[in-house]
Amino acid sequence: MAGESAYELVLLVKPEVFIYKIPPLTGNKGYKAADWKLDSPDWVGRLRLISIGDKLEIRLEDKTSGELFAKAPIGQLNSVDYESVSDSSRYFVVRLRSDNAQTAFVGIGFADRADSFDLNVAIQDHFKAVKKCDDSAEDNAETVPKLDLSFKEGQTITVNIGKKTITSNNNSSCAVPNLRTSLGGSSAMPLLPPPPASGNKIRK
Numbered sequence: 001m002a003g004e005s006a007y008e009l010v011l012l013v014k015p016e017v018f019i020y021k022i023p024p025l026t027g028n029k030g031y032k033a034a035d036w037k038l039d040s041p042d043w044v045g046r047l048r049l050i051s052i053g054d055k056l057e058i059r060l061e062d063k064t065s066g067e068l069f070a071k072a073p074i075g076q077l078n079s080v081d082y083e084s085v086s087d088s089s090r091y092f093v094v095r096l097r098s099d100n101a102q103t104a105f106v107g108i109g110f111a112d113r114a115d116s117f118d119l120n121v122a123i124q125d126h127f128k129a130v131k132k133c134d135d136s137a138e139d140n141a142e143t144v145p146k147l148d149l150s151f152k153e154g155q156t157i158t159v160n161i162g163k164k165t166i167t168s169n170n171n172s173s174c175a176v177p178n179l180r181t182s183l184g185g186s187s188a189m190p191l192l193p194p195p196p197a198s199g200n201k202i203r204k
Helices: 113-143
Strands: 008-021 043-052 055-061 068-073 082-084 091-097 103-109 156-161 164-169
Touching: 008 055, 008 113, 043 113, 055 113, 068 091, 091 113
Parallel strands: none
Antiparallel strands: 008 043, 008 103, 043 055, 055 068, 082 091, 091 103, 156 164
């Protein structure tokens, strides 16, 4: 899948998503939506889930204009790119990433629990499809027979060059044909005639 020409495919659209600035994570208990100001989101817009080949990203866009507000690439399941909170099924933490590689963690949430369920399922389905494609490619690679291009015992090949013929087998290397000049001698360049004597005059 990764080697194919990638094109964008819209997997999910949710017309309303809430964005929250969140405090830094402390301890190992995970994020809690109760620590956010849920009644005062910092931004409200539209969410689109986009696949580009085997890659996946959440795009947060303006509801009306569709202008991109931020995007959150998701490299794999159960990673810091996309995490559930410990006290609600409607809220998540995503890692935003800008084009110059700056990152920031924000909370996202929905008014309807069904919207968060749809997002979870769409993300899981994408990575299941990628894994299935990768496994299928590996299986196909194992079943393709390998070509044996080596010489067999006693096998020969014949190559015609003009009127010369070169024959080779697996016991000897190709012999270079003994090329001769048109004068019938060796392949050395024939001697040129000497220049005219300096006393000779050039006639007009």
